[in-house]
Every structure is written in structure tokens, then in C-alpha cells.
Amino acid sequence: MLNYDVIVIGGGPGGLAGAISADREGAKVLLIEREARLGGILKQCIHDGFGLLRFEEKLSGPEYAQRFVDEFHERKIDFNVLTYVTGIKKLEHKYLVSVVNTKGVIEYTTKSIILATGCRERTSKQVFIHGTRPSGVFTAGTAQYYTNILGELPTKKCVILGSGDIGLIMARRLTLEGAKVCGVYEAKSTPSGLTRNIMQCLNDFEIPLFLSHTVTRLFGEERLQAVEIMKVDEYMVPVPGTEEIVECDALILSVGLIPENELAESLNVRIDSRTKGPVCDDDFMTSEPGIFICGNALHVNDLVDYVSESGELAGKAAANFCYKPKELVSFKVGKDFLYFVPQQVSIRKINKTSTFYFRSREVLKKAVVTISLNGKQIFEKKYAYLKPPEMEAIKLNMSQFHFVKEDTLTVEVKGEKV
Incomplete structure (x- = not known):
């Protein structure tokens, strides 16, 4: 051993x-x-x-x-x-x-x-799409593997569900290989991918992006023949009467x-x-x-x-x-963060710069992130914009603080909602 x-x-x-x-x-x-x-x-x-x-x-x-x-x-x-x-x-x-x-x-x-x-x-079963289970339903990563590693084009005409970065990149990649991308459909009211990928992968190739839309049904027996698209409301519930049938031979999922x-x-x-x-x-x-x-x-x-x-x-x-044994102080994270990691800091007195990563829950402009120790602000950083798809990083010199177990660390973000 x-x-x-x-x-x-x-x-x-x-x-x-x-x-x-x-x-x-x-x-x-x-x-x-x-x-x-x-x-x-x-x-x-x-x-x-x-x-x-x-x-x-x-x-x-x-x-x-x-x-x-x-x-x-x-x-x-x-x-x-x-x-x-x-x-x-x-x-x-x-x-x-x-x-x-x-x-x-x-x-x-x-x-x-x-x-x-x-x-x-996430797969099609995890987003609860109704209908048959024909071939032609891929995750974006699987479609990427077929195209870039195996050299096989998995579709001639497809619909992409979700505007995550891999889905956006595959919209461009499949278009360059000669496939027709009917559109990218996103259930949320804002895109999930980076702004640069929206511009370079969709806008530059005139591929339409439909926000507040989702796929609700699949059609086809052995191979996918069409999908049903519906608009969704602010709670992501399909709106009756908005059904649209789009013919395609593949559905590519970029849903998280x-x-x-x-x-x-x-x-x-x-x-x-x-x-x-x-x-x-x-x-x-x-x-x-x-x-x-x-x-x-x-x-x-x-x-x-x-x-x-x-x-x-x-x-x-x-x-x-x-x-x-380590003694730790946990962050109290404000409700406007999607998440903030690492979630804890150790109690020590050493020369160390720690890195923290976060995403905002919503699009915010003129945003300010603050960290407070026992109610006293110890860090502040301003951002012109914060967007959920774009992660941010903060570096903080921990040697300037002397934590004890009873301390309270709070991180908050405030800004104007767009």
C-alpha cells in the first residue's frame, strides 16, 4: 500500500x-x-x-x-x-x-x-420536458464531444434550450459546421451566458435568442421530429395559447x-x-x-x-x-447574492490574502459590495454592473484582522435593479 x-x-x-x-x-x-x-x-x-x-x-x-x-x-x-x-x-x-x-x-x-x-x-429528465423519448436530445457538452472529438455532426436542424455558455458556443460551432440553429430559447428573462458569448456566438451569426420561452413537449418516435415552444410568465409557468411547433432533428440542452x-x-x-x-x-x-x-x-x-x-x-x-482543530467564523450572506464562497474564514494571525468568489442574484448597476466585522465595515468594492452569469472575485488581506469565535462577518451587495 x-x-x-x-x-x-x-x-x-x-x-x-x-x-x-x-x-x-x-x-x-x-x-x-x-x-x-x-x-x-x-x-x-x-x-x-x-x-x-x-x-x-x-x-x-x-x-x-x-x-x-x-x-x-x-x-x-x-x-x-x-x-x-x-x-x-x-x-x-x-x-x-x-x-x-x-x-x-x-x-x-x-x-x-x-x-x-x-x-x-442537467439532462432532459431534470427539466421535466413532456412527450416521447426519441434520439436527438443531447446536452450541449455531449453535442460538443460529438462535433469536436468524434468529428460527427449530431444534427442538421436543431433547437437549443438554455442560454448557458456551452449552449451559446455550440450554436456558433454547429452553424460553422453547416447545421441550422432555429433559435436559442431561455426560460428566464435575462440570458444565462456571458455577454461576450451572446455577441460573438449569436449576434454575429444572426441566431435568434428568445427570452421567457421554454420547450414544453417533444415529438417523434425513433428520432426527434419537432418540439413545442411556449412563452413563460415571471414565475416560469407556461402561458396557455402561446404554443408554437418548431420542426427539428435535435434538441440541445444548456440548462445548467x-x-x-x-x-x-x-x-x-x-x-x-x-x-x-x-x-x-x-x-x-x-x-x-x-x-x-x-x-x-x-x-x-x-x-x-x-x-x-x-x-x-x-x-x-x-x-x-x-x-x-480549526476555529472558523462563517459569513452571513446578504439575500441579493446568488452565492458567496468560501463561506468561512479560519481564526488565525498570519500573512495571508484570501480569495472569495460570488455572483449577484439579479442584474444590478452601480453596485457596492461590503464586508463588515461586528457591524464595522472592513471592505468595500464598487461595480458598474453585476450580472448573475458573470462571477466576480475579491481578494482580501486577512492578516490585518484578528478574529475570535464570537465575531460576526457580514457580506452584502446593494445596487439599482435593472
Whole structure:
């Protein structure tokens, strides 16, 4: 049985960054990946726009991932691909990780674990679309895999439900490959994707976007033949009499992402109902000592640069982890936030800058985010606009504050609703 200081589960951008960061700290690291190649979802994201924050240049997904893969291999960090984690068991001051691959069942021990398991897409069954169950209903990520990895065009004429970034990018990609995109339909009254993707993927290609519309029924036996579209009211309830039938051979779903946290839940890690990911402190450690979280497994990021950043922070903390009880102060988060993570800070007096990520619940202009300690404001940042699809990050020097367990930390956002 091999022993490691840090085991990273997931070989995408968060896991790679976490493994490299832990290795820099001198830890003995093992990375476990269930696919045949490292890089995660970025392997199929052939469009550019990655790395603008981190590298200050436009990179495709594979180019961005390769920079981390190259450094990972240069450091000769141990890794297993085509390997599945079957269970994690908590022992005294360490964890037993059981995996299975072509060599059989293998067990490792480690003092800390980084969960970099990413997220998954919601399916048609999770958005309750009525009708038959023909072929031709894909998630946007699946359509992307068919087109970019397998080189197969999954549709000739399609409807896209949801204006998430992957759906917007696939609207452009399929159009470039010769398919007809009848329209992108979004149940909410505002788009779910980044503004740049609305402009570059829809407007530049004259693909219509229909807000406050949803798909209510599928038609077809073996293959999808048409969908029923209806308008929805402010409560997202279909409005009778607004039915429209659109002929198509595929429905592509871009209706949201969910952090993949089955392993975290198996360890009884506390989950945040807002993010659907674990609650963690400013070291990205969950409620279970030695279990760290990063990237889309913590919360769904809109930029891969932030995924790598959280991986690096988690990797450094995991490498330096020791079993000492932590005292934490939790944030009281204002109702106008969709979420705010990390949700806790540890009580300590060290020179440390912590990074926090958040999304506003609604579109706000002239917005101000404030953090208060026991009612006294300690931080303020102004934004011209805050939009739910666009995540923001705050860096705060924690060494200037001396927390005690009874302290109250409050974060609020105020602004004019659009």
C-alpha cells in the first residue's frame, strides 16, 4: 500500500493546478483521473477565450490545458488515468482511497485529498420536458464531444434550450459546421451566458435568442421530429395559447451545471444549498479535516482561470495540512447574492490574502459590495454592473484582522435593479 501526502481526484484544470501547487510545496502527490488523458473538459473546448486573466492571451481549451499538463509531467508527479475511485474511508489522521483500473483494485493512504471532480450537465429528465423519448436530445457538452472529438455532426436542424455558455458556443460551432440553429430559447428573462458569448456566438451569426420561452413537449418516435415552444410568465409557468411547433432533428440542452460531489457526500461533507457544492473555509478545506475542494466541484465557474486559481490555493493548503482543530467564523450572506464562497474564514494571525468568489442574484448597476466585522465595515468594492452569469472575485488581506469565535462577518451587495 502506497502512502501519499496529497491525493488529487480529477485531472482537469483544477486538479492539475492543485497537484502542481502541492508538489511545489514539497508534498508527495498522486493524481487520479477517470479518463484516458489529462485535461478534463478543456480537451473538447476548441474555441478560444481561455487564459485571458492568467496568461493575458487568448488560448483554446486544449492549449490552456496543455500548459498545465506539460508542467505536471516535467515535475514527474505520479498519476493514474482510466482509474475510478470506488471509495474513501476515514482512518485516524489519514484517509484510505480505494481505486480500480486495468491493474485491479488498488489502495492508497494519504493525509489530505483534493476533490477536483468538476461538474455535470442537467439532462432532459431534470427539466421535466413532456412527450416521447426519441434520439436527438443531447446536452450541449455531449453535442460538443460529438462535433469536436468524434468529428460527427449530431444534427442538421436543431433547437437549443438554455442560454448557458456551452449552449451559446455550440450554436456558433454547429452553424460553422453547416447545421441550422432555429433559435436559442431561455426560460428566464435575462440570458444565462456571458455577454461576450451572446455577441460573438449569436449576434454575429444572426441566431435568434428568445427570452421567457421554454420547450414544453417533444415529438417523434425513433428520432426527434419537432418540439413545442411556449412563452413563460415571471414565475416560469407556461402561458396557455402561446404554443408554437418548431420542426427539428435535435434538441440541445444548456440548462445548467451541477457540481459533482458524490464522493464529498459519501464523506458527510457539508453541502451549501446555494452552490450545490461543499461549504469550505478560505483554505478551501471542507467540513471534513483534510478534504479540500476546488474548481467546478465547489461552485460553477464561468472562467477556467478561476478554476486554476482555486486549485492552486487548495493544493498549497492541502500540502501544508496538519491535524489541528480549526476555529472558523462563517459569513452571513446578504439575500441579493446568488452565492458567496468560501463561506468561512479560519481564526488565525498570519500573512495571508484570501480569495472569495460570488455572483449577484439579479442584474444590478452601480453596485457596492461590503464586508463588515461586528457591524464595522472592513471592505468595500464598487461595480458598474453585476450580472448573475458573470462571477466576480475579491481578494482580501486577512492578516490585518484578528478574529475570535464570537465575531460576526457580514457580506452584502446593494445596487439599482435593472
